[in-house]
Amino acid sequence: MATSVQRTSQLTMADLKGKADPDWCPGCGDFGVLAALQKALVELRIPNHNIVTISGIGCSSNLPGYVNTYGMHTLHGRALAVATGLKLANHELTILVTGGDGDGFGIGGNHFVHSMRRNVDLLYIVMDNQIYGLTTGQTSPTSRVGMKTKSMPFGNIEAPVNPISLALAAGATFIARGFSGEQKHLTELIKQGIEHRGFSFLDVFSPCVTYNHDNTYQWFRPRVKKLEDDPAYDPADWTAAMERSLLWGEEIPIGKFFERTDVPTLHGAEPVLNEGPLVHRDLRVPPDVARSFIEELM
C-alpha cells in the first residue's frame, strides 16, 4: 500500500485476536480466511492501530469483530464506499475490506465496479461461498446455473457473475483468487494484496458447509490449480489474465491473475492530499483564502 507504511517490531497472532470469537458454523471456510489474514498481518508487522478492517453484512462480514484492528461493520453492500471515504480522509491507514459474494457482487455491485476503476488503495477480500448463508440459503450472484436453493428450488436459471473477469474489465490493479483450503498460498496472496499500491481484489473460495452442497472443499480440492505453478503465466499480461479468468470446470485457476503498478491510486492522484492526510489538517480556512471566496461574490 503506501510506501511509508509503519512497521512494528513485533506482532503475534495473539495480538490480532479480536474481542469476540467467531460464530461461524464449524468447518466454515471463513475460519481459514481469518487465519490467513492474521498470519499475513503478523508477517507484514503493520501496527494494528493503523489498520482498519471494514465489512458489510453477512456471515463473512462479521470478521472485523474477530481481528484486533480498528474495525467497521457497516451496511449490507456498502463497505467499499465507507472504506473509500476513510482512506481518502486518512491515507496513512491500511484498509482491509472483507465481505461475501452477495454483499460485494449483489447489493454492493455498483460500489465494487466504481472502487476498482478509481483504484482506491485497499485490499478487498471476498469470501465467496456462492450462496447466501446468514439468510439461510438463497441463490447468490455467483451461484452456478442449476443450483437449487430455497429461493430457486427448481434450480438457478441466471448466469453467475465472473468476479475475476469483472475486476479485470473494471480496472482493478491487483486481481487474485484464493482458496480457504490452501492456507499458505492464501496468506501469500493477502500479503501481496496489502503491499500492492492500488485496488487489490482477492476472491476467495470459502465453502459454506451448511447451505452449499455443490461447491464443497471436496469439490474444489481436485480442481484448483495455482497460476504460480505455471512458469509460462505472466500476471502482467491482461489478455492472458482475461483468458484464464474464463476457465471453470475440471480446472479452476487460483493465484495472482493480474497486477499492474503504473496506475496512480485515487489518493495519490488528488493534489488536495499533497500536504498530507486531511485528518491532520487545521479546520480553519486561512483568512486570506476566506476573503478571496467572499470577494468573488462582490
Added chain:
Amino acid sequence: MKQTFAIGIGGAAGQGVATPGDIFAKIFSRRGLNLNAYNAYQSIIRGGHTFLTIRTGPEKVTNMGDRIDLLIPLNQDSMDRHLNLLTAGASCIYNADTIKPGSAADGVQLCPLPVSELADITRNKIAQNTLAIGAGLHMMAVGFPALEEVLREQFKKKGDAVIAENVGVARAGYDYAAAHFTAFAKPLPKTDNRYAIVSGNTAMAMGGAAAGVKFYCAYPMSPSTGVLHWMAAHARKAGIMVRQVEDEIGVINMAIGAAHSGVRAMCATSGGGFALMSEGLGMSAMIETPVVVIDCQRAGPSTGVPTKTEQGDLWQMLGAAFGDYPRIIAAPLDIGDCFKLIPEIFNLADRFQCPGLVLCDLLLSEGRLSVHPNDLDFSPPIDRGELITTANGASSAAPTNGGYKRYKITESGISPRAVPGLPGYVHTAATDEHQEDGVLISDEFTNPIKRRAMMEKRMRKVAGIEAAVPPPVLSGPPNADVTLIGWGSTSGVIEEACELLNEQGISANQLQIRWLVPLHGEAILEILRGSRHTIIIENNYSGQFARYLRSETSFVPSGHIRKYDGEPFMPHHIVDAVKEQLAGNTKLSVPMHEIMV
C-alpha cells in the same frame, strides 16, 4: 412600504437570460443595494420558458415581491405571458424587430427598441439583451460608467474588440432610451454599503468550508448541484477533498467513512437522493459517527418537478431510516442563514455524535440574496465535542489499551470518541447492536438488558440536543389579530406579508421555525396560547409541518395557507389568504400563482 424595484427578464433557456440578470445584480450590489433574485425555469437546457426576477432596494429584500417594474421579454412567448401582469408605472423594453406587444394596462410604458438599427445583429447575437440593459439602466437613472465597468469584467477574457463592441451596443441602448423613453418616477437609490451576492447552495458550501469540512461528496441532483460546483471549484484552495460518487448510497457511506476518520464530512442532495441515503443515516446514528446531510427540496413525489420548489420532504426526513435514533433537523430561514447554519449544525452533530440534517429547498438553493460580508464569518465557533485526538492527549493512551469503551454508557449518552490510527483505542464500530466495547451483542448472546441500556444511552442525547438548541421566538407586535406560522424558507415572504397586513390595519406577527428537531413543542404552545388567530403557511399539499406540530403538541391552528404548484409564495398570496380567513370564508387557502412559467 419598503422602496423596492423589480426587474423581470423572460426568455427561452439558452437565450441568455442569466447574463443580463448577473449584470443588473452586480450593478445593484455595487450601488450598495440589497437584492433578491429568483429564476423560474424548466428542466431543459435549450428552449422552454425561464423567468428571472431581480428585486432590489436600499433595505433588506427578503423575497421576489408582488410587482415587476421593468419587464424585458427576450421573445414573443415571454411578452405574451407577462405583459398583462404589469401595472401602472411599469415599463416593458423589447426588441421591436421580432416581438409584438399585446395590450398593456393603463400607465404601462411600452419601450420598443429598433434593434437592427441600433446594432449589427449579424455580428452580435445578444445585441437585444445588451441594448435592453443599457436602456433600462438609463430609465433607472444609473450612470453609464457603472454598466461599462461590469461589461469590461464580463467580456475580459474575450479581448478588447469584444469589450468595445458590447460597450458600444450598451451605449446605443442607453442613449436611445434617453431620447425616446420616460424614466421611472424614482431614480434607483444608492448607499455606501457593499454586499456579496450569494445563492443558497454557495452559502451552504461556504458555510461548510467555514465549519472545517474536509470531505464533501455528492451525486449531481437538482437543485443541490450548486453545492457540489462550489466545492469542486474551491476544493484546492480550501483544502477540501471533493468526490463525485456513483450514487447517493455511495455518497452517504463515503461521507460517513471519511467522518469516521475524524474529519468533518458533508454531502448534499435532493429528495430522491435523500431517500437513497436513509439507511446510511441510521448507520451514522448507530456507530455514532457524525455527518451533515443537506436536502435541497424540489417538488415531488418521485422525479416530480425537478426545477420547482416545495417543502415536501419534512416527513421523509423525520422518518428517514428505520428504528429510533437521535437526529438534528434544521431548516435555514434565508440564504444568509444557509451559511450560518452549517457550522452550528456541525457543532451539534459532533457533540452528540449523530446525523445533522439540513432541510433546504430550491427557493433558497438557487435563489440569490445580497449578504453583508460580515455575515459570512469564516471563524465561527467550532466544537468537536468529546473527540479524542493526538492533540488532546491520545499520545499518552497506552494505559487505556484494552480498556477503552467506544460506546461507554454515560449520563449524557455521549461516549468519548477515538478515531482509527490512535494507539490504545482499537475497537470496532458496528451497525449491529453492540455493547460498550463495541462487541456485537448478537455475536455473544441475545441480551435484552444490554440492548435496552444501549438504546437508552443513545436516546439520552435527545435531551442534550434540545437543551443545546434555542426555542423559536415570536416576531412582530404582541397580541396581534393573527399569528402566521412558517418554517424555513418562507421566513422572508411571511415577514413581508406581515408588514403589508400591518400597513392595512390588520396586526400580524410571525412565528418562524428554524429547528425542526428538536422542536421545543412546549415553548411553541406557550407562544401560541397568546395568539388570537393562527395560520400555518407552507409550500406543500398536506400541511406537513401542521401535522408534525399537531403530533408533537396536539396544537391545531385556526387555518392553513398552502401552495404546491412549484412556485414560491408571493407576499400578496399570503395577505389575500389571511384576509379571506379572518373574514371566515375558509380555513384552507391555496393561492393561485398568476404567472404561469
